[in-house]
Amino acid sequence: MAHADNSYYIPHGSHWPLTGSIGLFGIMIGASIWLNGSGIGPLVLSIGFAVLLFMIFGWFRLVINESEGGQYNSEVDTSFRMGMGWFIFSEVMFFAAFFGALFYARGIAVPWLGGDSNNFFTNELLWNNFTATWPTNGPDDLGGKFETLGPWGIPALNTAILLTSGITLTIAHHALQKGSRGILSMFLAATFILGFIFMGFQAYEYIHAYQELNLTMESGIYGSTFFLLTGFHGLHVTIGATMLVVIWLRCLRGHFKPDHHFAFEAVAWYWHFVDVVWLFLFIFVYWL
Amino acid sequence: MSDSTHDDHDTKPTGLKRWLFTTNHKDIGTLYLVTSLIMFFVGGSMAMMIRLELFQPGLQFIDPQFFNSLVTVHALVMVFGAVMPAFVGLANWMIPMMIGAPDMALPRLNNWSFWLLPFAFTLLILTFFLPGGAPAGGWTLYPPLVLQTGDSFPFLVFAVHLLGASSIMGAINIIVTIMNMRAPGMTLMKMPMFVWTWLITAYLLIAVMPVLAGAVTMLLTDRFFGTSFFNAAGGGDPVLFQHVFWFFGHPEVYIMILPSFGVISQIVPAFSRKPLFGFSSMVYATASIAFLSFIVWAHHMFTTGMPIAGQLYFMLGTMLIAIPTGVKIFNWLATMWKGELTFETPMLFAIGFILMFAIGGFSGLMMAIVPVDYQYHDTYFIVAHFHYTLVPGSVFALMGAAYYWLPKWTGYYYNEKIGQWHFWTSAVFVNVLFFPQHFLGLAGMPRRIPDYPTQFADFNMVSSIGGFLFGASQLLFVWAVISSVKGKQKAPAKAWEGAEGLEWTLPSPAPYHSFNTPPKVD
CATH class of the missing domain: 1.10.287.70 (Helix Hairpins)
Structure with missing residues (x-):
């Protein structure tokens, strides 16, 4: 009824x-x-x-x-939209905890171990000869010597891939609003395919890091922040791409109307959120 | 489509399914409230064991490891099991009625946010029976100590994850309900104070519970997957955990007190028969407290070491909070000034709250002063401080709220005589229990120890006697609730002469769905 x-x-x-x-x-x-x-x-x-x-x-x-x-009337639709918005905000704060750990380590913990601020004796007596650098696996050289993944190889390519997927998703959204179902399903498919390509590259990078660069979760604070930040991001990309597949299947079945497609927009917001997190990762984890 | 796809407005399912599958805000509110009362007694019985061991110096009844577990789990149960769910229960019951909505905005999510709790507490309580015992490193979960927890460690982490998920879902629901479900004409500045304080609390919850989830996740990976977030040898820092934890933890203490402010702001005008002295100043004060709560967290960490500029900043920032809190206290006092006061049980708890929460507030102000905090840190002074804010603070507000709205929930008044006894015994014994702890702390007794030098014996004995009697007094509350459920004296729609608000326009007990069509608010 x-x-x-x-x-x-x-x-x-x-x-x-x-x-x-x-x-x-x-x-x-x-x-x-x-x-x-x-x-x-x-x-x-x-x-x-x-x-x-x-x-x-x-x-x-x-x-x-x-x-x-x-x-579902329009009031239910509004409730869903607001709920999704606040859910994404909670996700932002989850990532904020890990970015906070990264900034604290780079800005405070590692310099202090190297004797900065009033920690001359910490460095002198506890961690003698440790010089603060980034990347680092700490004064005890945890996990052994490692190399990092530079930003301008696959990470830059992945940035381009995710940004492109944001564009294809927006084209799909406009097509949905105009009722062009063919363009809609084509560009939606392109979006999640780009998502899966991104994940493929990430998997390749992880294997490369573990097998050839000796960069692992045990590589001190660099490995810890690197793998938890990129790992949780990868998990979110996987979830987002899966949701894209689901709404693509729904589009093929004729779901959604030009003026009534909350699920589509929710997934699109989520995808853009994942995209923005990646930009921060690219800048602060890979690049700077 | 047939009617079976949604609840008909006046019927309700029966039996166990009603409670397991419910989407009704009143059913879910009741589940929350009953659960929190049970957890209040679970956590309370742990407190009784703690006070029993501390009755005399020496180790009499329990071994130190178990004592530490009791201290840790008592705190977790009281914070996440008693106080927070009780306020969410009140929000569930009251917010839709107060804003003229039929129910919460996302009813199935509402069901889920409740039904995560029993599983989370099963995980947590289960840890008492695991090798190594329950977590014993304190509720703040500081590494490296917490990393030495036995088999219960992952259970602890996952229980916190579940509790966080539950809180986030509940908070999303509350915000969406308030923003989207208000009756026409119910503008933001016409909303009752209880709704306002919950709106701001829900925002705090969504902002900080994910941060706690992140913090415990880092603990988990440090313990099991070789990361070094909190390990200086790998370039990390145990102090990092304290920063992340208190970024959650300080807003968390306001999560437990802001809804109390809301409750008091409903009760005081009702029994003073005057509107709240300054509504908008109360709203702005609440928002200011919430904002400040995000930028003062390191005052919990003065003794862990930080640059002098940091100490100054966190000291002064913390003291600023006294301003909006003072606005609130004087607001309530000005509301009572020249009012036609009567002293039914809810009003007694509200006045008790104002007086004794102020004591907790002042001792907080003392500890905001860095050099003084060096002396008080980790002593019984801080135990006295936060118990004053949480017991005669949050818990008294919860009790007052229950007495205030019980007639609306059950349709019958509680036994006023029992309510009065409950208040006076609680108010006396809570002070016998916690006030001597200030002296113990100032004299240097550390917190979280099962034994102490004989110089602390007298005040500990007084505190324990107060504790046992305070604990026993809470059984009167159960009696009072039962007296309302099995009530004799029918309550009218407007159960209190001076009560204002949409909830009092509905019959008592309130119908299963609050407002089927939106009421008009002028």
Whole structure:
């Protein structure tokens, strides 16, 4: 039943949230006992992950069917938009924690270990002969000598790829608003293909770093910040590209209208967010 | 499409499914409130064990490692299990009614944010039964100490992740509800203070809970994956954790107090039969406190070492917070001035809050002074300080809120006599419990130890007696709640003579869906 715009819409109860909690609980128990050395950890983790995937499929299918059934009025649409915006803000703050760690290490921790500020004796007595430089794996040379990935090879190429994907996505969005479905699905496909190419390059770089440059997560503070920042970014690109595939499939099925396509815009915002994070990564992790 | 696709406006599902699958803000609010009360007693019983061990010098009942676990988990349970969910429960129950909405904006997300909590606390409480025991490094999780936790370490980290996810979802829902679901005519500056304070609190939550998630993630990778965020040998710094943690932790303390300010700003005008003295100054004061909370975090770290300019900045910044807080306190006092005051239980808790939160505020001001903080840091003085802000602060506000709105929730008044007893026993014993801890701290007794020199014996015994009696007094609250649920005296729509706001235009108990069509607000 379509709701008139002047009354409120309340969705019916659902078991999906609880299912999701059970899945997350399984993942966390599994990961915990695995980290503690239990052999059944991976199994429990996989079961939890399967339950979570089941939830994601089920909950989104429910919402998509309700949306396509015309149940969501403009007020629901606004709530979804605001919710997605604030969710992305929470993601920004998550990355801020890791960028904060990077800036603190480069601006404060490493110089202090090298005797800066009033830390002359720290350097003299505890970490003698350590000179503050960046990149560094610390005064104890943790993980051994390593080399870094320069910015102007694959990282610059990846920057171009992600920026291009932002453009193709915008072209797809304009096509959706004009009702040009062919252009829409073509440019949407181009977007996620660029996303997967980006991920392919990142995977290649990781292998290169581990096997030839001896740059690993154990390479002191440089390796720590490098792999956690690029790793969480890569995870977000993977999630974003997967979401792009989903809305592409929905486009092929004729979903979305020129004036009613919240899911498309939510994924587009997310993709642009991932893009902007990459620009910061490129500047502060690879380049400067 | 048939009606079965959404709840009909007057029917509600029955049995267990109603609570597991609910999308109703009142059901979810009730789940939050009941859970937080249970966790209040779980955390409270840990506090009782702590006070039992500290009753006399020497080790009598529990071993030091378990004592440290109790201190750590007591804090985590009270912060994340009792105070925060209780305020989210109040937000769920009251915000839709106060702004003229039928429900929260994202009801299924609302369900999920609650149903993460029982799993998170299962993970956390489970750690007591693991090899190495529950986390014992303090709720602030400082490395390198916390990295020595036994098998419970990953459980701790993931429990914090779940609690954070729950808080973020709850906060998103609250902001969206307030921004998108207000009745026509309910402009921002007409919103009740409780709604205003929650709007700002929710913003704080979304801004800082992800930072905590990042901090504990770095702990996890340092422990298991060889990273060196907090390891100086690799170029990292344990102090980095303290910065990241307190960037979360300082706004977090305002997350636990701003909604209390909102509650007090509802109760005081109602029982003074006067509008709030200065509404807009209260809004601006709340926003100022929230803003300042982001830029003062390192006052928790004066003794860890930082450049003198940093110490000065964080000292002066922290003292600035006294200004908007003073605006609030005087606002409440001016509201009461020449009002027609009556002293029902909610009002008693509100007045108790104003007096005793001020004590906590003043001791905070003392510790903002860097050279003085060197003396107080990690002593019982800080324990007394934050317990004054959290117990006769946040918890009294929560109790007052419960008494104030219980007639709206159940349709019946609670037993006023029990409420009065609950307040007076709580107010007396909370001071017997925490006031001597100021003296202990000033005399140099460190926090987080199970044993102490005999010079501290007298005040510790007084504090413990106060603690046991305060704990016992809280059973009166359960009695009062039951007296309202099984009530005798029916409450009218407007349960309190001086109460203002849309929630009092709805019948008591409030209907399952608050407003089916938007009310008109002038």
